[in-house]
Amino acid sequence: MKRLLPACAAACLLLLSACGFHLREALVLPPDMGQVRVTARDPYSPLTQSLERALDRAGASVAESDGESDVEGRLATLAIRSEHWASTPLSIDQFGRAQEYTLRYAVVFALIDANGDEIVPQQAVELSRDYISVPTDSTGTDTERELLGRELQREMTASILRRIDAATRELRQAAQ
Helix, strand or coil, X not given: CCCHHHHHHHHHHHHHHHCCCCCXXXXXXXXXXXXXXXXXXXXXXXXXXXXXXXXXXXXXXXXXXXXXXXXXXXXXXXXXXXXXXXXXXXXXXXXXXXXXXXXXXXXXXXXXXCCCCEEEEEEEEEEEEEEECCCCCCCCHHHHHHHHHHHHHHHHHHHHHHHHHHHHHHHHHHHC
């Protein structure tokens, strides 16, 4: 029995490596990008703040949104062009009251470097989640919707960063 446990662990590791599984590398921005400013119609949007924190963790120098630039005058911009929430009913009960909803979150963004060139061209990301809302018991519905909203914002931040990472990796490979 004691010999079986290490053999099973070794077999699991071998199977994991054979399937191509590997951890995702951290986001790495090009060093010549300079400072990055995140702009949006609502500068206090949770998405804007989340993106600023995530870019800071990725090693980017995040500029304040008031238009300041770094010493050399270079300032890249992550422009959040639109951010839209929608909640639509999916099903109704016998009394015509909505029971299930789809919460949708759509963001249009672009990343422009200090020279005005698009690193990530304007694109839209849309995420959605379904949830149940019992019409006779609405005490937990708002809380569930708020939790789903925060989860969608975290996923939106991660999705935007993955797209930025893919574009900057492509640029680095093209430069080599």
